[in-house]
Amino acid sequence: MNRNLKLLTNRYIVLIVVIALSFWFWKTVKADFFISMVVIFQSLLLLKFVSDQKFSSKLAVLLFTVLLFTGIFLIRNNLDNSLWVLNPTERVRFDRRHYYFAEELGKLYMNKFSLYYYTNLSTFLYKYQRNVFYNLDPNLYFFASHPRERSGIDSFEKYSPLFLPFFILGTIWLFSNKSWKMFGYLSLVTVISGFISLNYKLGPILFAPVVNVLIVLGLVTALKYAFKNIYE
Amino acid sequence: MHLKTFMNRHVSIILWIIILAISFFLRFYNLEEIPNGLWVDEAVQGYNAYSLLLTGKDEYGKSFPVFFRSFGNFQSPLYTYLSIPSIYFFDLTVFATRILSVLAGCLTVLLTFFVVKEIKINKSNQLALLATLIVAISPWAIFFSRIALESNLALTLVILGTLILIKSLKNPKLLIVAAGVLALSTYAYHAERILAILLFFGFLLLFRKNFLNNRKAVLFSIILFILIHIPQLELITSAGANSRINQVNYWSDNYFDQNGGAYKDIIFGKYFFIVKKFASQYTTYLSPTNLFFRPDDQEVLSMPDMSIFYTWMIIPIIFGIRAVFKNRSDNTVKTLILLLLLSPIPASLTREPFYTLRTLSLFWVISLVISFGIFEILQKIRKRIFQFSLICLILLISTVQFYISYFILFKYERSEAFGAPYIELIRKTKELSFKDFLLDSQRTPSIYILIAFFRKYDPSLLQASISDKILNNYYTDVQFSENRIVNLDNIRTMPIRWEDEIYEDKIIVGDLLAISDQQVEEHKLTLLFDIKNVDGEVVLRAFQTNPTKKCKEGTVPSGIRENPCIKKG
Numbered sequence: 001m002n003r004n005l006k007l008l009t010n011r012y013i014v015l016i017v018v019i020a021l022s023f024w025f026w027k028t029v030k031a032d033f034f035i036s037m038v039v040i041f042q043s044l045l046l047l048k049f050v051s052d053q054k055f056s057s058k059l060a061v062l063l064f065t066v067l068l069f070t071g072i073f074l075i076r077n078n079l080d081n082s083l084w085v086l087n088p089t090e091r092v093r094f095d096r097r098h099y100y101f102a103e104e105l106g107k108l109y110m111n112k113f114s115l116y117y118y119t120n121l122s123t124f125l126y127k128y129q130r131n132v133f134y135n136l137d138p139n140l141y142f143f144a145s146h147p148r149e150r151s152g153i154d155s156f157e158k159y160s161p162l163f164l165p166f167f168i169l170g171t172i173w174l175f176s177n178k179s180w181k182m183f184g185y186l187s188l189v190t191v192i193s194g195f196i197s198l199n200y201k202l203g204p205i206l207f208a209p210v211v212n213v214l215i216v217l218g219l220v221t222a223l224k225y226a227f228k229n230i231y232e
Numbered sequence: 233m234h235l236k237t238f239m240n241r242h243v244s245i246i247l248w249i250i251i252l253a254i255s256f257f258l259r260f261y262n263l264e265e266i267p268n269g270l271w272v273d274e275a276v277q278g279y280n281a282y283s284l285l286l287t288g289k290d291e292y293g294k295s296f297p298v299f300f301r302s303f304g305n306f307q308s309p310l311y312t313y314l315s316i317p318s319i320y321f322f323d324l325t326v327f328a329t330r331i332l333s334v335l336a337g338c339l340t341v342l343l344t345f346f347v348v349k350e351i352k353i354n355k356s357n358q359l360a361l362l363a364t365l366i367v368a369i370s371p372w373a374i375f376f377s378r379i380a381l382e383s384n385l386a387l388t389l390v391i392l393g394t395l396i397l398i399k400s401l402k403n404p405k406l407l408i409v410a411a412g413v414l415a416l417s418t419y420a421y422h423a424e425r426i427l428a429i430l431l432f433f434g435f436l437l438l439f440r441k442n443f444l445n446n447r448k449a450v451l452f453s454i455i456l457f458i459l460i461h462i463p464q465l466e467l468i469t470s471a472g473a474n475s476r477i478n479q480v481n482y483w484s485d486n487y488f489d490q491n492g493g494a495y496k497d498i499i500f501g502k503y504f505f506i507v508k509k510f511a512s513q514y515t516t517y518l519s520p521t522n523l524f525f526r527p528d529d530q531e532v533l534s535m536p537d538m539s540i541f542y543t544w545m546i547i548p549i550i551f552g553i554r555a556v557f558k559n560r561s562d563n564t565v566k567t568l569i570l571l572l573l574l575s576p577i578p579a580s581l582t583r584e585p586f587y588t589l590r591t592l593s594l595f596w597v598i599s600l601v602i603s604f605g606i607f608e609i610l611q612k613i614r615k616r617i618f619q620f621s622l623i624c625l626i627l628l629i630s631t632v633q634f635y636i637s638y639f640i641l642f643k644y645e646r647s648e649a650f651g652a653p654y655i656e657l658i659r660k661t662k663e664l665s666f667k668d669f670l671l672d673s674q675r676t677p678s679i680y681i682l683i684a685f686f687r688k689y690d691p692s693l694l695q696a697s698i699s700d701k702i703l704n705n706y707y708t709d710v711q712f713s714e715n716r717i718v719n720l721d722n723i724r725t726m727p728i729r730w731e732d733e734i735y736e737d738k739i740i741v742g743d744l745l746a747i748s749d750q751q752v753e754e755h756k757l758t759l760l761f762d763i764k765n766v767d768g769e770v771v772l773r774a775f776q777t778n779p780t781k782k783c784k785e786g787t788v789p790s791g792i793r794e795n796p797c798i799k800k801g
Contacts, residue, residue: 096767097641104640129543133525143512147585148522148529161508164515175550176557183550 014223015047015216022212024141024158028202035205038070042209050182050213060181064188071192071206080197083127094123132194135204138167141211153198159211167211169218186210244357248345251361255341255368259334259377264326267379268643268766269650271532272678274380275685276302278329281315283691291684293695294706298463299472303678304712306475310420311382324688329380336388337377340596341368343391348600350398350564353555362610363603369630372540372588372595375638379532386420387592389413390427394571397435398564404446411453415460422476423578423590425464430574432457438570439563472707480582482509487583513580517591520546523598528588531649538637540588540595542630545602552605572597644766651682653763653771657741658686660761660774661723664739669774672742673716674727680718689720730755734777741774756781 019025019040028036045063049056086094098118101109108114139145142164145155159167174182189206196204270278280290280300289295290312299306315332322328344367348360367373376384396410414428436443436450443450458465467473481487483506488496495501495508516522524546527534559565575594579587588595606626610619647653661669661683673679684694697719702709717726728740728747734755740747747757757775765771 096644100640100644101636126537129525133521137519137521138515139512139519142515143508146512147516147583148526161511164511172557175553178554 011047011051011216011220012044014219015043015212018163018212018215018219019043021163022159022208023156024203024205024208027156028205028208031201035070035074035202038066039205039208039212042066042070043212046182046185046209047213047216049185050179050217055181063185067185067188067192067206074200074206075192075195078197078200079195080127080131082197083124083131083195086123090123128194131196131198132190134198135190135193135207138164140203141207142167150198154201156203158203158208159215163215166215166218166222169221170214170216171218173217173221174214182210182213244361247361248357248364251365251368252338252341254365255338258368258374259337262639263330263334263378266639266643267532267650268647269652269655270326270329270682270685271379271650272303272676272681273307273532274326274329275651275681276300276307276678277312277315277380277382278319278324278326279681279685279691280312281319281329282324282685282688283695284312285316285319287691287695289691289695291681291691291694292698292706293703297706298467299707301472301706304475304710305479306472306707306710308382308386308419308421308424310416311380311385314385315380324685330378333380333384334377336385337373339388340373340377340384340391343388343395344596344600347391347395347398347564347568348603350395351559352562352564353559359603359607362607363600366603366606367596367599369627369634370541370595370599371535371538371634371637372592373599374634375535376589376592381589383421383423383589383592386417386424387596389417389420390424390431390571390593391596393417393428394431394567397432398567400449401439401442401563404443404449407443407446407449407453408456411457412460415457418461418464421589426578426581427574427593430577431571434570434574435567438566467707470707471710475710477581480584482506482583509583510580513582514576516586517576517579517594522586523595526586528586530587531646533588535637536641536645538633541598541602542633544626544629548605548609549598549602550605551608552601552603555604555608556601568597568600572601648765648771651679653765654679654682655686656763657772657774658683660763661721662687665722667722668736668738669723670728670733670738670740671723671725672728672740672746673718673725674746675743677712677716680716680720680725683718683720683723683725687721687723694718694720734782735779736777737779738777739774740777741772743772744770747773747775756785 025036025039028039042063045059045066049059049063052059101114101118105114109118134140134150137145137148139148140155141158142161144157145153149155173179189210193204193206196206276291280302283289283291284296290297290300292301294301298309300309300312311332315329318328318331322331341364345357345360345364348354348363349357351359354360393410393414396406396413400406400410411432414432417424418428432453464473471478478484482491483502485502488502488505492501492505495505498504523540524543525539527537527539556565556569560569571593575591575597579590582590610622613619613622657671661667671679671683683689717724728742730751733740734757739760740757751757752759752775756778758778760774760776762770763772763774
């Protein structure tokens with residue numbers, strides 16, 4: 001019984017099951033086999049990296065190197081060009097706001113520095129933040145962004161909503177165990193993903209290993225708790 | 233006593249006073265001008281209070297109703313009733329209508345201090361002061377305090393109830409007071425009808441061991457809680473009491489038929505659909521995207537480019553969540569976690585994607601979590617000068633962001649949503665009081681209330697225009713007619729009837745969709761004046777009819793029994 005229990009709560013086996021049950025993974029296999037393999041590889045590495053008590057610098061270097069190269073590859077092929085460009089509606093609003101700021105702020109706005117910021121930086125900063133925060137929406141992964149679907153973006157359900165409670169449990173695990181390793185990885189993924197187009201057919205694929213690992217940690221915690229109560 | 237010694241001894245009190253002063257200023261400053269205009273939901277609160285003051289009845293002629301019929305949404309009554317004194321002292325004005333919300337918002341800031349003071353890690357009131365500051369400067373807290381909102385008043389009562397609940401752990405008799413306050417909050421806003429019940433009984437369940445020896449207090453508190461609910465319970469089966477939830481729920485057969493998708497083909501599909509819908513709604517209220525970046529889609533409930541919280545607050549919240557876990561055995565923290573988990577439930581039972589008004593308690597608790605996070609970060613910074621610099625930086629960034637979003641962009645970009653063009657129109661109708669006006673209400677059937685408000689229309693005249701059928705079926709006949717004709721002095725609001733209105737001498741006013749250029753030409757209308765928004769775009773157009781010209785034309789619309797030209801002579 002103990003052997004079966006150990007097997008059932010083996011994190012790596014659970015991870016394979018979670019990946020196999022994820023709609024996102026199979027969509028990735030169909031669309032880009034190479035990326036799907038990277039997702040499996042990164043998920044395994046990340047799980048080991050986060051689970052190990054000791055900090056392994058070799059593992060960290062491997063993990064972050066693969067992430068960086070994958071990130072660069074995705075950015076090169078799917079850069080969000082709208083980060084620097086205004087569409088017609090945005091241009092109208094941009095021009096109007098220039099007038100508002102000039103009226104209300106006077107010299108505080110009408111100076112070299114403020115005008116440079118507004119003209120050259122504000123659009124990029126706003127849109128980059130938009131990309132970052134859209135990727136941090138749990139509904140994007142479990143409910144295809146429902147109920148706040150984004151117009152013009154084809155969101156698809158990446159995981160069954162049944163995994164949501166385990167994802168939440170995994171997130172609780174993350175906070176209660178102070179896993180700065182996971183936070184570090186997540187931060188880098190967030191920064192890189194902000195440059196990738198929201199219309200990319202696979203969505204924020206760099207987040208897949210993070211979500212996989214969190215679901216696994218939540219599932220394993222739940223399974224251990226359930227079996228502990230049954231067998232004790 | 234030396235000033236320095238005095239300051240050292242009383243630094244907490246001094247800081248507390250400064251923070252309260254900041255919160256008062258941010259909520260009171262230019263209250264009549266920003267928001268620019270008056271939302272119809274605010275106007276109906278003010279006007280009903282005015283009507284009650286003068287006649288003891290609401291706009292429909294109902295004497296002291298339990299729910300205000302309003303536009304068929306049966307608003308909770310407490311805000312309206314508590315507005316009567318301010319209307320009495322300040323007359324029917326925008327300021328008088330909003331001041332209760334402002335005071336409730338300031339009280340929220342004050343109560344925050346006392347709630348956080350109960351947490352054990354709060355040493356020398358540092359955490360309590362920080363939490364008070366964060367609530368004082370949070371965008372959601374300032375924004376919702378400056379609009380006449382029932383939910384803001386409800387939030388204050390929920391926080392007060394929560395504080396008394398926490399205190400009742402040491403003094404069980406206070407449970408009765410907490411029950412009274414929470415029960416009262418259910419008269420403040422619809423969401424609290426669910427939240428207050430969940431919170432009160434959830435608290436009793438969570439701390440049942442504390443109350444085992446105080447069963448009398450528990451019993452009396454439950455009795456009082458139920459007693460206060462009696463007026464609502466009497467109407468619980470009426471269409472009026474359930475009107476709002478019926479309008480916004482997602483478990484009706486009709487909604488499932490239209491949106492069920494693949495769930496319609498599986499056994500028990502409706503139940504799976506409801507559970508999934510609830511889960512998606514619930515998580516959306518906890519999504520970082522919606523809390524820190526993406527504003528509410530409704531223009532009257534959000535500021536341009538500003539979400540519930542400032543974007544930078546996503547960093548301290550990570551530390552704050554960790555701090556909450558660390559201190560989860562603290563009774564106050566346990567109560568706050570309970571409130572955090574329960575707060576999204578009422579909103580999650582509705583179909584709107586992200587309706588901020590229904591979850592103000594959630595935002596308040598998250599504000600406290602953010603303050604815990606900032607506290608943790610400050611504790612890691614040893615030197616006082618760096619701590620002080622960090623606070624100053626936070627205040628500076630927040631002030632700049634808020635000023636740009638609220639005092640500039642909001643003023644310009646949301647004035648139309650707050651009816652500013654219509655207020656300008658009302659001013660024009662006063663200038664031209666000798667002319668009859670017809671204001672198209674096809675898309676804005678509730679616009680009459682703005683006219684009644686700003687013209688201080690005699691409530692008894694408005695009440696007299698209501699049919700007995702509505703008055704006698706106040707809570708049962710819930711239909712709000714979109715074709716309702718309302719006469720207010722020289723203004724009539726109704727959908728334009730092109731068959732006969734153009735044969736009378738009047739000024740017809742409508743938005744750009746109401747009166748097309750073709751209709752202007754066809755009906756011989758003459759443009760009198762435009763009403764523009766702050767961008768200079770035309771929003772409303774006012775046309776003078778020319779019945780003589782129209783009649784000379786000789787054509788009369790088919791289907792009209794009497795020739796209006798002959799009828800009018």
